Amino acid sequence: MPYIASEHTHPSSDELRARIPGWGADLDPADRPSVPRERSDLASGAHWVIPEQQPELRRRERSVEHGMLPPVFGTAQPLHGISGLIRGAAYKRFSEAQTAHWLLLILGDRVDVIGSRARSTVRGRPDNPIRETGVLSEIGRHPIGSRFGRGRADVKHSWLDPVIVLGPVSVLALVLVARRRR
């Protein structure tokens, strides 16, 4: 049958209204709070034109795409150590449009993990992979029945997860094995 101009097949509106709680309550776009998406008549609660500037108590990195330090910012984990140098370079040298910006930040993340694990060990609170990965939650939560025989797409590659979790340890082990063989 050739294609013709007709609506999709679907149940009648009366049928849907009877079956689905609230069907059509927001049929009128005027009832949808983000229609239109841009509106200039909203009351935000702000009582400023520009928010007061938060004090910059220690130097705060920022994207080169910002003309100035925004008035409000997070201070949760300041740059530090080698990872801080890498991240600092990403912010200072590359705009968000540059792939190098993001790749350097990801590199900084990995260096941060290695450094923090070393520091944690030195400080007497080493990382506990059993507790931190949460694998104990498998107990009593149907680890096999939840995963297999149910058509889950992710079981094909979930074996990679432990490789990632144990990645740094695995690399170290491989290096040690290679040295011994020499």
Next chain:
Amino acid sequence: MRAMVYRGPYRIRVEEKPIPKIEHPNDAIVRVTRAAICGSDLHLYHGMMPDTRVGSTFGHEFIGVVHEVGPSVQNLAVGDRVMVPFNIYCGTCYFCAKGLYSNCHNVNPNATAVGGIYGYSHTCGGYDGGQAEYVRVPLADVGPSIIPDWLHEEDALMMTDALATGYFGAQLGDIVEGDTVVVFGAGPVGLFAAQSAWLMGAGRVIVIDHLDYRLEKAREFAFAETISFTDVNDIVLELKKQTDWLGADVIIDAVGAEADGNVIQHVSAAKLKLQGGSPVALNWAIDSARKGGTISVMGAYGPLFSAVKFGDAMNKGLTIRTNQAPAKRQWPRLLEHIQAGRLVPRDVITHRIPLEYVAEGYHLFSAKLDGCIKTVITTEP
């Protein structure tokens, strides 16, 4: 105070941290009573988001009680029970003045492409999140709202992101009466998007996932038709068959960066971090939409590039609409829907876990164990 702390991909623990301080005159410090783990928290947990620093506390879905306020705070007082939208925003910048609260330009030094989000890496501003006993809430006069007495606290918690995002996603679809709406992803955002599509007059709502228990939830909770993409050879072809060979009018991507269904795309993005996100669901959306249709992207993607089939999108004349939801803009209408009984958002919650066991909570949510759909973290009995 006790707080969830990121230790690297797939690793978190609970640590003692100092209670946050007022750092800006319009800050509030909120004592968290309930927080939730969002599907997008898993992108952080899996190490996908650039500049996620060790020591970070995640959590952009939380409610609590105001513990302290800065000197310029006028709209809140100590002791108020508040729900806090996941967006941090100033309310007056170029973008906020247009109602684009999720795109505020005054709260995130680290990036201009995204606004400020609690507990979502330094790429989103470097704020600690609410999976802790206390959290700093900047610009407290614009973000938080007092929780109405009649509102169940877990419904309030769902409004801080998941419900608002699902509802917003349906709005971006510009649904008209009788539209066929396909939702990729039967997580909380997808379930809420499916419910919202009905509110907006959809004629059919079809939810796609591969997790059988979530599809069952989509049938019960959102009255949707469902398809498991692992039950069919080609989900795009199946959707064409089911839509008179035309394709769906509106498609909502509620999956995002860790979409499954194509091993190469998934592994290259989610495991090897070579893409900003796995665009499997987005590509399926492009290919299964009708010509001239609309795609609403609510799934979160990272800032790196992704292998998106843009040629098909262009040739089909699709409208692709996206944004982080400006959560608070949705609240007045969502409160009406909840009060009228049209929405019961807390029904998506499957697990409640004390903060001490947050690592276990993340693992069971990430591994999709025990029928997990939404996990709530409790900081007090």
